[in-house]
Amino acid sequence: MIIVYIFTILPKISILIFCLKFFSFLFYPILALHFPLFSPLRYIFIGCSLISIFIGSLGAVIK
Amino acid sequence: MTFKRFLAYSSIANMGYVLLGLCSGSFFGVVAAIYYFMIYIMISINFFSIFFIIRRYSNFRKFRNLVDLASISHSNYLLSLYLALCILSLAGIPPLIGFFGKFMIIFSLIHQEYYFLALFAVIFSVFTCVYYIRLVRFLLFTDAHKFPKTFLAPIPYRHLFLFLF
Numbered sequence: 001m002i003i004v005y006i007f008t009i010l011p012k013i014s015i016l017i018f019c020l021k022f023f024s025f026l027f028y029p030i031l032a033l034h035f036p037l038f039s040p041l042r043y044i045f046i047g048c049s050l051i052s053i054f055i056g057s058l059g060a061v062i063k
Numbered sequence: 064m065t066f067k068r069f070l071a072y073s074s075i076a077n078m079g080y081v082l083l084g085l086c087s088g089s090f091f092g093v094v095a096a097i098y099y100f101m102i103y104i105m106i107s108i109n110f111f112s113i114f115f116i117i118r119r120y121s122n123f124r125k126f127r128n129l130v131d132l133a134s135i136s137h138s139n140y141l142l143s144l145y146l147a148l149c150i151l152s153l154a155g156i157p158p159l160i161g162f163f164g165k166f167m168i169i170f171s172l173i174h175q176e177y178y179f180l181a182l183f184a185v186i187f188s189v190f191t192c193v194y195y196i197r198l199v200r201f202l203l204f205t206d207a208h209k210f211p212k213t214f215l216a217p218i219p220y221r222h223l224f225l226f227l228f
Contacts, residue, residue: 053079056074056076
């Protein structure tokens with residue numbers, strides 16, 4: 001259950017950080033498009049989202 | 064399975080979809096992620112308001128397991144229908160609003176040529192559908208007369224404005 005709680009909280013924190021960054025550049029919306037293609041942040045996001053979808057989908061089916 | 068665990072897993076999976084929208088990196092992907100987040104907030108409000116109403120009108124009876132859902136349809140069929148619509152919306156069944164959020168996110172991924180991520184999202188949304196539809200089966204298609212009535216008093220219809228969106 002600890003793993004479940006961690007993966008419940010972790011994506012929300014990262015979304016919060018992203019939203020804070022996104023809304024700080026609200027006056028220059030074009031900067032949101034300049035999210036670098038191969039930045040490590042993008043890979044962290046992709047990994048986090050894939051793991052959370054995997055756990056969220058299969059966890060409830062298996063349990 | 065308990066409601067707490069169900070909502071936790073559902074939250075994990077849906078936040079994954081929101082992150083996928085952000086991962087696409089396009090403006091459309093960010094818009095899709097925010098749109099999906101708003102939809103998830105609305106459906107969560109619906110969920111919790113339905114459960115609060117059930118708790119209030121069942122004299123704060125313990126209502127934990129998913130099997131207890133069958134007793135809702137025995138007590139108030141309209142409420143169980145609203146709950147089923149919320150669940151189907153979370154599952155992403157086409158005429159409901161949850162479908163459009165998932166569609167926008169998958170569309171943004173395909174637009175940015177992340178075909179693997181789009182395929183992953185589609186396959187796992189099917190897996191997620193399994194337990195949502197199992198929930199709807201508990202809610203609407205079990206023989207409700209085997210279960211005792213949940214509510215001690217009928218629910219006033221003034222509370223039902225919560226579920227209009």
